[in-house]
Amino acid sequence: MPVPAPQHLYMELYDLFRATAHPPESRHFANAARRTAMRVGLLDPYGTGDDLAAWHEFAQEVGFFVDLLRALQDLGDLEAALEAMSPPWPGAYGRHRDRWQNWCRQARLVGMTPAPDRIVRELYQAGFREILPHLEHTPDGRVKAPVGSRAWVRLELAQAFTERRVRFCPVCGAPFLGRADRETCRSDRCRKAWYRKKKRSK
Numbered sequence: 001m002p003v004p005a006p007q008h009l010y011m012e013l014y015d016l017f018r019a020t021a022h023p024p025e026s027r028h029f030a031n032a033a034r035r036t037a038m039r040v041g042l043l044d045p046y047g048t049g050d051d052l053a054a055w056h057e058f059a060q061e062v063g064f065f066v067d068l069l070r071a072l073q074d075l076g077d078l079e080a081a082l083e084a085m086s087p088p089w090p091g092a093y094g095r096h097r098d099r100w101q102n103w104c105r106q107a108r109l110v111g112m113t114p115a116p117d118r119i120v121r122e123l124y125q126a127g128f129r130e131i132l133p134h135l136e137h138t139p140d141g142r143v144k145a146p147v148g149s150r151a152w153v154r155l156e157l158a159q160a161f162t163e164r165r166v167r168f169c170p171v172c173g174a175p176f177l178g179r180a181d182r183e184t185c186r187s188d189r190c191r192k193a194w195y196r197k198k199k200r201s202k
């Protein structure tokens with residue numbers, strides 16, 4: 001059953017991304033995936049894509065897009081951002097990076113300047129491909145689409161690329177949203193570490 005998460009779902013998946021240093025079938029990853037699923041619901045309630053391998057793969061996809069978002073904010077250019085990212089371990093993360101680097105090269109060959117719009121469009125398309133077959137009209141005239149967290153997370157990521165409100169924790173690198181005076185993610189450990197660091201540098 002979906003439990004409303006206290007923050008954007010993709011941020012929960014980004015937490016799980018850290019656990020993908022462990023293989024899909026490991027106890028460490030399995031426990032982390034179970035905790036994430038309890039917060040965000042199934043990835044794909046209609047299909048078969050909810051085994052540990054699917055969670056591992058999707059967490060790495062989210063890790064890739066969030067890291068790319070951070071690199072884009074720092075460097076301002078898609079090709080430079082992709083170049084600066086180094087896949088932390090083999091798997092979906094590296095495959096996504098290779099794929100977008102290849103796309104940039106192809107775009108250059110036909111005289112286009114590679115821009116993140118294309119990534120936004122693909123994320124929306126992937127999200128809506130899962131959403132459209134499940135549209136339902138409710139008796140009170142509303143339209144709903146009960147889908148899993150994967151479709152929703154892809155829409156959230158597409159939005160994160162366009163709206164630029166998302167910021168990144170200077171301690172752990174996790175994305176967060178919040179007031180302008182908020183400097184770190186929600187973890188107490190990061191908040192305290194950042195405070196100590198600032199105090200030391202004064």
Ligand SMILES: [Zn+2]
Nearest residue numbers: 169172185190
């Ligand atoms: Zn943090």
